[in-house]
Amino acid sequence: MIINGPELIEPAPGSCEIILLTEAWDGREEELDNLLAENARYTNQTQDLSKIKWKSGAIGEGLAQLEKVRPDRVTKRPRKHGGERGWIIQPPEGHVEYIKEKAEEQKAKQRIKTGC
Numbered sequence: 001m002i003i004n005g006p007e008l009i010e011p012a013p014g015s016c017e018i019i020l021l022t023e024a025w026d027g028r029e030e031e032l033d034n035l036l037a038e039n040a041r042y043t044n045q046t047q048d049l050s051k052i053k054w055k056s057g058a059i060g061e062g063l064a065q066l067e068k069v070r071p072d073r074v075t076k077r078p079r080k081h082g083g084e085r086g087w088i089i090q091p092p093e094g095h096v097e098y099i100k101e102k103a104e105e106q107k108a109k110q111r112i113k114t115g116c
Contacts, residue, residue, distance in 0.1 A: 025089045
């Protein structure tokens with residue numbers, strides 16, 4: 001489970017590892033669609049996701065609109081050596097520091113809870 005936001009990833013049962021996403025996401029629309037679907041199932045928000053994806057191609061259209069208003073955050077990746085096009089989504093400014101701060105809070109809670 002990967003979440004790039006204030007909700008940090010819960011460690012697997014019996015594990016003390018916390019995974020942080022603080023880097024840009026680089027992938028294809030289909031990969032983003034799969035990540036969104038996985039996260040929607042994990043957070044019990046599949047109905048909300050289906051409202052956003054009301055038609056085929058909604059993810060790509062949404063990314064294209066975001067690229068127009070936030071070119072500093074969303075860019076279309078050119079084809080690499082005949083490969084597929086994709087998208088690069090940058091985390092918001094200050095996101096890395098915020099996530100690291102929240103991770104420290106979560107690690108402290110986890111240490112108290114599990115002794116790790």
